[in-house]
Structure formats: C-alpha cells, structure tokens
Amino acid sequence: MILCADIGGSFIDFAVVHPDGRTEHRRSVPTPLDNAPAFIGALVALCAPWPDMPLHIAIAGVECPDTGIIRAANIPCLQALPLSAHLRRETGRIVRIANDADCFALAEAHFGVAKGHRNVFGVILGTGIGGGFILDGRIVPGLGGVTGEWGHAPLVIPPPASHDQESAQALVPLFRCGCGISGCLDTIAGARALERLHLWAGGTPQTSRTILEAWQTGDRQAGRTLDIWLSYMGAGLAHVINVTGSTIVPVAGGLSNAHALVDALDEAVRARILTTTSGPLLRRAALGADAGLLGAACLGLDIRAQN
Ligand SMILES: [Zn+2]
Known part of the structure; x- marks a missing residue:
C-alpha cells in the first residue's frame, strides 16, 4: 500500500492506494493557504495512522530539484519552504513530491x-x-x-x-x-x-x-x-x-x-x-479526478521497482 496526497489550491485529497490502483481511507481537507505550520500539520495528521510508510505527493506546483523549494502560485504559505525536507524532519518518513500535471500523465500511462x-x-x-x-x-x-x-x-x-x-x-x-x-x-x-x-x-x-x-x-x-x-x-x-x-x-x-x-x-x-x-x-x-492521487502512487511503485 502507498500513502498518497494530491494537493491543490482548494483541497488536500488523501488516500491509501494499492498497487493495482484501488484506493481506501480517502480523506479530503481544505488546503491551508496562508499558514505553513497548519499546512504541514494537516499532512502530518493525515499520515499519522501509518507512521513508517513513505508519503507521495502530487502538487499544483513545481519542486526545485536543487533546493526542494516548491513554487506554487495558489498556495502562498509554501513560498520558500523546502516541503519534503520539512515533512521528513517532522515525521521521519520518506517524502516524494511531483507536479500534479506530471502525476496525471504518469497515472494515465500506468492505469489509464x-x-x-x-x-x-x-x-x-x-x-x-x-x-x-x-x-x-x-x-x-x-x-x-x-x-x-x-x-x-x-x-x-x-x-x-x-x-x-x-x-x-x-x-x-x-x-x-x-x-x-x-x-x-x-x-x-x-x-x-x-x-x-x-x-x-x-x-x-x-x-x-x-x-x-x-x-x-x-x-x-x-x-x-x-x-x-x-x-x-x-x-x-x-x-x-x-x-x-x-x-x-x-x-x-x-x-x-x-x-x-x-x-x-x-x-x-x-x-x-x-x-x-x-x-x-x-x-x-480515463481516470478523472483520481489521476493526481494515482500518479502519486506511481511515484511509490517506481521507488519499489528501483529497490
Ligand atoms: Zn506563460
């Protein structure tokens, strides 16, 4: 099973995804836009029941590969925040982030x-x-x-x-x-x-x-x-x-x-x-609104394939 979040300018969608694309434990919470601690806290709370599992994120933004800082016009609180490093420090888990349009294409290539x-x-x-x-x-x-x-x-x-x-x-x-x-x-x-x-x-x-x-x-x-x-x-x-x-x-x-x-x-x-x-x-x-979550899951499948 793979922990996935799809973060947009309005909602954070969360699910546990099976390798065949089935989802369970789905949650959706409003995206905290102007409060970085609240934003981090929302993700930490969603993942809390699965303490040791990596988290894979599709986000309406771009992560700089050098600094880890996210550029997301619709989520101002992420400005200057290296999100994956921050979450790793808070939770001790591996965090992988990709752009949501990339995740949509990835999901359609794997499942769609x-x-x-x-x-x-x-x-x-x-x-x-x-x-x-x-x-x-x-x-x-x-x-x-x-x-x-x-x-x-x-x-x-x-x-x-x-x-x-x-x-x-x-x-x-x-x-x-x-x-x-x-x-x-x-x-x-x-x-x-x-x-x-x-x-x-x-x-x-x-x-x-x-x-x-x-x-x-x-x-x-x-x-x-x-x-x-x-x-x-x-x-x-x-x-x-x-x-x-x-x-x-x-x-x-x-x-x-x-x-x-x-x-x-x-x-x-x-x-x-x-x-x-x-x-x-x-x-x-083919995948509709689930493409972001399923694309995030594909990031997890990719890591497993490499190990
Ligand atoms: Zn332009």
Missing part, C-alpha cells in the same frame, strides 16, 4: 488510456493548460523541475497574411501571461482564455461552454474563434509531438468534456505533425 505506450504526453485543458511527459513509465525530470510546460513561451504571433485575412492577422493580440511572458499559448488556450479570445475575435461575452455549444451548432462567430484556437493549439501540440515522439496524448481538464473539441484538436494536430498515424493521437483521459 495510455497504458502500454512508451512515449506519453499528457495534456490538461482546464482554466489554463498544462502537460506532463512520461518516458518508459517515468516522469522525465527537467531543468529547474520543469518539463511538459507546452503552454508557456511566446508562440502566439500574428499568422502570415495569407492564412486567414478576414480574421486572424489583426485579431490575436500579445496577451500578457501569468508567467510574465507575452504571447504564450496559455493566454488563448484555457477556458477563461477562450472566452477572452472570443470577445477579441468579435463575439459577445459568453462562457467557454456556450461558445463551444454554439460552435457545434455551426454558429459563424464561434466558428471563427475556434478556427483561431485550433490553428494555434494544433501547431503548438504538433511541435510537442514531433519533439517527444509521443504515441498518445491523454487529454483531461474541463474543456476535454467537449468531445468534439478533443476530436477537432486531434485532427488539427495530426494535420501538422511530420508523420502520419492510422488513428487518433489525442484521447480523453
């Missing part, structure tokens, strides 16, 4: 839709976009703890004039991204960004859900917005596929509930990659 694939790039289309790259069943560690962040880098530049003279050239602005760069895919990709893109492209204020519904019923304005979205997202993800050699892309997050959007993005990606595939590359993820 990407089972059996060597190169897996998991994509989250949520409020923003995220990703995780899995090779041979393991998270690929990266510079500063970062891999799979395909949403950030200035990629949204005006397309060539011949591309879509009517709409695209003047319509896609260099929005400033939360990461500090302007023109990241993340500025047009997620649910809120899609709503902003729709407004910018001449649409009326709508939720991402109603924009997608209108698109599917053939609405011309929503069609223009989605043409722009698919063009940029398809290009960005095609680049990722060419670089990582991924043979499957599990897709999760709120926008993935629109099946037609995942299908259309798959088509846009496959039209832009260097190779051809007989079937879809993008597949809706």
Whole structure:
C-alpha cells in the first residue's frame, strides 16, 4: 500500500492506494493557504495512522530539484519552504513530491488510456493548460523541475497574411501571461482564455461552454474563434509531438468534456505533425479526478521497482 496526497489550491485529497490502483481511507481537507505550520500539520495528521510508510505527493506546483523549494502560485504559505525536507524532519518518513500535471500523465500511462505506450504526453485543458511527459513509465525530470510546460513561451504571433485575412492577422493580440511572458499559448488556450479570445475575435461575452455549444451548432462567430484556437493549439501540440515522439496524448481538464473539441484538436494536430498515424493521437483521459492521487502512487511503485 502507498500513502498518497494530491494537493491543490482548494483541497488536500488523501488516500491509501494499492498497487493495482484501488484506493481506501480517502480523506479530503481544505488546503491551508496562508499558514505553513497548519499546512504541514494537516499532512502530518493525515499520515499519522501509518507512521513508517513513505508519503507521495502530487502538487499544483513545481519542486526545485536543487533546493526542494516548491513554487506554487495558489498556495502562498509554501513560498520558500523546502516541503519534503520539512515533512521528513517532522515525521521521519520518506517524502516524494511531483507536479500534479506530471502525476496525471504518469497515472494515465500506468492505469489509464495510455497504458502500454512508451512515449506519453499528457495534456490538461482546464482554466489554463498544462502537460506532463512520461518516458518508459517515468516522469522525465527537467531543468529547474520543469518539463511538459507546452503552454508557456511566446508562440502566439500574428499568422502570415495569407492564412486567414478576414480574421486572424489583426485579431490575436500579445496577451500578457501569468508567467510574465507575452504571447504564450496559455493566454488563448484555457477556458477563461477562450472566452477572452472570443470577445477579441468579435463575439459577445459568453462562457467557454456556450461558445463551444454554439460552435457545434455551426454558429459563424464561434466558428471563427475556434478556427483561431485550433490553428494555434494544433501547431503548438504538433511541435510537442514531433519533439517527444509521443504515441498518445491523454487529454483531461474541463474543456476535454467537449468531445468534439478533443476530436477537432486531434485532427488539427495530426494535420501538422511530420508523420502520419492510422488513428487518433489525442484521447480523453480515463481516470478523472483520481489521476493526481494515482500518479502519486506511481511515484511509490517506481521507488519499489528501483529497490
Ligand atoms: Zn506563460
């Protein structure tokens, strides 16, 4: 059995996970956001019934491999805190931490839709976009703890004039991204960004859900917005596929509930990659909200395999 926690900006989900993916002793407590001792205390209390077992954590943040400090924009109390070392000191147990998008991709590779694939790039289309790259069943560690962040880098530049003279050239602005760069895919990709893109492209204020519904019923304005979205997202993800050699892309997050959007993005990606595939590359993820916990469990399975 493996102790796992999935730490987000709202809740800490906890479970004891079996190697086959079954979970028990599930708990969910609010994440203490501004109080580091309360945050540590919550984790210590959740694990207390299993004093000697390692703890594996999926977190909405990035652990610096050199300092152990977590960068998590939504959990301010973690600022400057080397969480795993702190927990190890408090509890005497081994603690291993990974980014939650990486854990989602890892879980899908072990238990979900990407089972059996060597190169897996998991994509989250949520409020923003995220990703995780899995090779041979393991998270690929990266510079500063970062891999799979395909949403950030200035990629949204005006397309060539011949591309879509009517709409695209003047319509896609260099929005400033939360990461500090302007023109990241993340500025047009997620649910809120899609709503902003729709407004910018001449649409009326709508939720991402109603924009997608209108698109599917053939609405011309929503069609223009989605043409722009698919063009940029398809290009960005095609680049990722060419670089990582991924043979499957599990897709999760709120926008993935629109099946037609995942299908259309798959088509846009496959039209832009260097190779051809007989079937879809993008597949809706299988594990839902449990992916973080199950991915954390995979970190534990990996440690066992190494010993
Ligand atoms: Zn960015």
